[in-house]
Amino acid sequence: MRMTHATMYARVLAGDAAYNGRFFTGVLTTGIYCLPSCKARKPKPENVRFFPSCDAARESGLRACKKCHPDDFSRGADPVLETIEALAAEVRRQPAAFADARAVVRRSGFGVTRAFELFRQHYHTTPADLLLRARLDQAKQRLLTTEETLANLAFGLGFDSLSAFHENFRAFNGLTPAAYRDLRTARTFSLTLPEGYLLPYLRRALSRDLHSITERLVGDTYTSVVRLSTGPARLTLQLSPTRIDAEISTDSGPETHALVVGLLGLDQDATAFARLARKLGLARLVATREELRISRTPSVFDGLLWSIIGQQINFPFACLLKRRLIERAGTPFADGLFAPPTPAAVAALEPADLLPLQFSRQKADYVIQTARLIATGQLDLAALTSMSATRAERTLLAVRGLGPWSVNYLMMRALGFPDCVPLGDTGVTSGLLALLKLDERPDVDATRRLMTMFSPYRSLATAHLWQFTQPAPS
Numbered sequence: 512m513r514m515t516h517a518t519m520y521a522r523v524l525a526g527d528a529a530y531n532g533r534f535f536t537g538v539l540t541t542g543i544y545c546l547p548s549c550k551a552r553k554p555k556p557e558n559v560r561f562f563p564s565c566d567a568a569r570e571s572g573l574r575a576c577k578k579c580h581p582d583d584f585s586r587g588a589d590p591v592l593e594t595i596e597a598l599a600a601e602v603r604r605q606p607a608a609f610a611d612a613r614a615v616v617r618r619s620g621f622g623v624t625r626a627f628e629l630f631r632q633h634y635h636t637t638p639a640d641l642l643l644r645a646r647l648d649q650a651k652q653r654l655l656t657t658e659e660t661l662a663n664l665a666f667g668l669g670f671d672s673l674s675a676f677h678e679n680f681r682a683f684n685g686l687t688p689a690a691y692r693d694l695r696t697a698r699t700f701s702l703t704l705p706e707g708y709l710l711p712y713l714r715r716a717l718s719r720d721l722h723s724i725t726e727r728l729v730g731d732t733y734t735s736v737v738r739l740s741t742g743p744a745r746l747t748l749q750l751s752p753t754r755i756d757a758e759i760s761t762d763s764g765p766e767t768h769a770l771v772v773g774l775l776g777l778d779q780d781a782t783a784f785a786r787l788a789r790k791l792g793l794a795r796l797v798a799t800r801e802e803l804r805i806s807r808t809p810s811v812f813d814g815l816l817w818s819i820i821g822q823q824i825n826f827p828f829a830c831l832l833k834r835r836l837i838e839r840a841g842t843p844f845a846d847g848l849f850a851p852p853t854p855a856a857v858a859a860l861e862p863a864d865l866l867p868l869q870f871s872r873q874k875a876d877y878v879i880q881t882a883r884l885i886a887t888g889q890l891d892l893a894a895l896t897s898m899s900a901t902r903a904e905r906t907l908l909a910v911r912g913l914g915p916w917s918v919n920y921l922m923m924r925a926l927g928f929p930d931c932v933p934l935g936d937t938g939v940t941s942g943l944l945a946l947l948k949l950d951e952r953p954d955v956d957a958t959r960r961l962m963t964m965f966s967p968y969r970s971l972a973t974a975h976l977w978q979f980t981q982p983a984p985s
C-alpha cells in the first residue's frame with residue numbers, strides 16, 4: 512500500500528511511532544531527516560519531503576536528526592531501548608541481586624523520572640512491578656525444580672517476610688506456593704478468585720462463539736482442547752464465584768496453570784485501574800464491574816489467527832471462518848471437539864485450500880504466510896512474551912498483514928501487555944463517544960490522545976470501553 516503525502520504528514524503531526532521505518536521525513540528548510548515520531552518542532556507541509564530510506568534522504572543532501580537518530584533506527588539499533596532491555600533481562604535472571612526498585616533505577620544509570628518513563632514506555636510497568644514479577648517467576652521455577660523450603664526461597668529472593676511472599680504469590684497465581692509445587696505431579700488444581708471477581712464476564716468470554724469446536728461451556732463446566740508443549744489435551748474448568756477447579760488430561764500441571772491464569776486474567780491489576788478511573792472522575796466507566804479483567808487467548812498462535820481472521824468482518828462471520836480453518840487444519844480430538852491447528856499445519860496449506868471456505872484471497876495469504884514465518888522460525892512466538900513491549904510491537908509490525916490494530920489487539924489479548932490500544936477499533940471509539948459524551952466519533956489521533964489518560968492501564972481501559980455500551984451479562 513502506498514501512502515499519500517497527506518497520510519504521511521498526518522502521521523508526522525501525530526508523532527506516530529508505529530510508522531517509524533515505513534518512511535523518513537526530510538525537512539528541506541533545516542536540511543535534516545527524521546523518524547515520523549520525532550519530538551522536534553513540526554515542519555510545515557510544504558517544507559517536507561518523504562523518503563523510503565535513510566540512504567535516499569542522504570542522497571538528497573540531508574543530514575540525520577540528532578534528536579531522533581533515524582540511522583540508528585533503520586540499522587535496528589536503539590541504544591536507550593537496548594539499555595533498558597539489558598537491565599530488565601538482568602532483573603529477570605537475577606532478581607535477588609536487586610534489594611528493591613531503587614536498586615533497579617540506580618543500575619539503569621538514568622535519573623528516577625527518566626527511568627520510570629522508560630519502564631512505562633517499553634515494559635508498560637514500574638521498576639518495582641517488574642522486580643516483583645521477576646521474583647515470583649523465579650520462585651515458581653525453583654518450586655518446581657528444587658526442594659528448598661519456602662522461607663529460604665522467600666528471603667533468598669528478597670521478600671521482606673514469608674507472609675509478603677505468600678500474599679503476592681497467591682494474588683498473581685491463585686494458589687499458595689506449596690500448592691504450586693504440587694503441580695509437578697497433579698493433573699488437578701484449584702485457583703482462588705479475588706473478591707468480587709466477575710464470573711458472568713468470564714462466562715461470556717468463554718462462550719463468545721456458541722458454535723465453537725474447540726471449547727464449550729455447559730452450565731458451570733467449561734471444556735476445551737488446548738495445545739500444550741506435550742500435544743493436545745482436554746482442559747476442564749468447574750466455575751464458581753469463589754474458585755475455579757481445573758483438570759487437564761496430560762501431565763502438564765505448570766503449563767496448564769499458566770494458561771488458566773491467563774484465561775482468568777488473574778495477574779492483571781484491576782484494582783489499580785478502577786482507582787485511576789475514579790481519580791479521573793470517570794467512575795461510571797468501572798461502575799458495577801471494577802473487577803473486570805481481560806481473558807487471554809489460550810495460545811499466542813490462537814490470538815494471532817484471530818487477529819488476522821477478525822479484521823474488517825463481522826464477529827459471527829469471523830467465528831465461522833475460524834471454525835472452518837480449525838476443521839481443515841486442526842486435529843479431531845474427542846466428543847466432536849478439535850485441537851487447534853499448529854503453525855506447521857496451517858503453513859502446509861495453500862491459499863487455494865482456504866478460498867472455498869470463504870476466506871478472501873488476502874486473508875488466506877496473510878494467515879498462511881504468517882504461519883510459515885512461525886513454522887520456519889523467522890517469527891518466534893514464545894520469545895514475544897519476554898520481549899519489551901516496544902520490541903514485540905516492532906517485531907509484529909514487520910509481519911505482512913499485521914497493522915497497528917492487529918498488533919495491539921494481539922499484545923493485549925495474547926501477550927498480556929497492560930498498556931495497549933487497538934487504534935481504529937470501533938468498540939473503543941463507541942465507548943469513548945458514550946463515556947465522554949463526545950459530539951462525534953473520535954478519529955485515530957483523537958483516540959490516541961484521549962486514551963493517554965489511562966496509561967499505563969490502557970489495555971484494561973480498552974476492555975472496559977468494549978463493555979461500556981454493551982448490556983451486562985446476566
Ligand SMILES: [Zn+2]
Pocket residue numbers: 544545546549550551576577578579580
Ligand atoms: Zn528528528
